[in-house]
Amino acid sequence: MKRIDLHVHTTASDGTCSPAEVVRLAKEKGLSAIAITDHDTIAGYAEAAAEGERLGLEVVPGMEISTRYLGPVHILGYYLDTKSPVLNEVTDWLVQDRDKRNRKMAKLMQDDGLPVDYDAMRERFGAVIGRPHFAEVLVELGLAENVQDAFARFVERGQRYYAARNFLPIERSIRLIREAGGVPVMAHPFQYKLQDAQLRELLDLCVKNGLMGMECRYSGYTEEQVQYLLALAKEYSLLPTGGSDFHGSVKPHIALGDGTGGLFVPYRFLNGVKAAAGIEMERE
Numbered sequence: 001m002k003r004i005d006l007h008v009h010t011t012a013s014d015g016t017c018s019p020a021e022v023v024r025l026a027k028e029k030g031l032s033a034i035a036i037t038d039h040d041t042i043a044g045y046a047e048a049a050a051e052g053e054r055l056g057l058e059v060v061p062g063m064e065i066s067t068r069y070l071g072p073v074h075i076l077g078y079y080l081d082t083k084s085p086v087l088n089e090v091t092d093w094l095v096q097d098r099d100k101r102n103r104k105m106a107k108l109m110q111d112d113g114l115p116v117d118y119d120a121m122r123e124r125f126g127a128v129i130g131r132p133h134f135a136e137v138l139v140e141l142g143l144a145e146n147v148q149d150a151f152a153r154f155v156e157r158g159q160r161y162y163a164a165r166n167f168l169p170i171e172r173s174i175r176l177i178r179e180a181g182g183v184p185v186m187a188h189p190f191q192y193k194l195q196d197a198q199l200r201e202l203l204d205l206c207v208k209n210g211l212m213g214m215e216c217r218y219s220g221y222t223e224e225q226v227q228y229l230l231a232l233a234k235e236y237s238l239l240p241t242g243g244s245d246f247h248g249s250v251k252p253h254i255a256l257g258d259g260t261g262g263l264f265v266p267y268r269f270l271n272g273v274k275a276a277a278g279i280e281m282e283r284e
Contacts, residue, residue, distance in 0.1 A: 002032040003032065005026065006241050008036055008243065008244070009039070010044040018044075029257045031057070035061075037064045038064065040063065041128050045059070046082070062078045067170040069202050073186070074191075075177065077182040080180045080182040086176065097166050103118055105131075112160075114143075135250075174209045178210045185241050199232075203238075213233070213238050218244075241272075
C-alpha cells in the first residue's frame with residue numbers, strides 16, 4: 001500500500017533539510033507523496049516540486065499557520081495557490097512580524113553579552129527564523145546541552161530569551177486557506193492538551209469557519225488515540241490526514257514517513273484531500 005507524509009518542514013522555516021533534500025529522502029524511503037508544510041511560508045515548495053518532478057515523487061503545496069485558541073493551535077493548508085495575492089500578502093506580514101520578534105530575542109541575548117548576530121543567522125538559516133534556530137545557536141555557544149534543553153531553559157515562553165509575536169486569529173487562518181483555494185486541516189490535536197469538551201468547542205469554532213480536515217495519524221500517537229481522532233473526524237465530517245512533523249536533525253527522534261516509529265499514513269488520506277480541493281485522485 002502506498003504511504004505518504006503530509007507534515008514536513010524544510011530549511012524554508014525551521015527544518016534542517018533543504019526542500020530538495022527532503023524530496024530525495026522521501027524517495028529513498030519509498031514514500032509516494034509528501035506535503036511541504038513550513039511554518040507561515042510557502043517559500044520551500046517550488047524547489048521541492050522541481051525535485052519531485054525530476055525523481056517522480058508527488059509533492060503537495062502546503063503551509064502550517066500558527067494561531068491561538070486557549071494556547072497555540074496550528075492549522076495546515078493543502079493545495080494552496082502559491083500565487084494567490086491574498087495568501088502572499090498575509091505570509092509576507094507573518095514573516096515580517098516573526099522577524100521583529102526575532103530581533104527582540106537577539107537583542108536580549110546581546111544584552112547578556114552573547115555573540116548573536118541576527119543578520120548572520122538569516123544568512124545561515126534563511127528568511128524564516130524560528131526559536132529552534134536560536135536554540136541551536138545557544139547549544140553551539142555551550143549554554144545548553146541540546147535543542148530541547150535550550151528551549152526549556154532559555155527560549156520557551158516565560159524563559160529569559162523568549163519574546164512573543166503576533167498570531168493570526170484561528171478563524172482568519174482557516175478562511176485564508178480557503179480563499180487561497182486550499183484545504184484547511186487542524187494539526188496534531190493532542191498537542192494542545194485539551195479535554196474532550198474543550199477540543200469539541202475548538203472543533204465547533206473551526207468547522208463553523210470552514211475547517212475541512214483533522215490530522216489523525218501523527219508521530220507518537222497511540223492506536224487508541226488515532227482511533228479516537230478518526231471517530232471524531234467522522235463525527236464532524238472532517239477529512240482524516242496524517243504526517244510525521246519531520247524537521248530533520250533539530251528533532252532527531254522524528255523520521256520522515258515513520259515518525260517516532262510505526263507511523264503509517266495511507267495514500268487514501270491524500271485522495272480525500274484532493275477530492276476536497278477539486279484535484280483528480282490517483283489510484284492507491
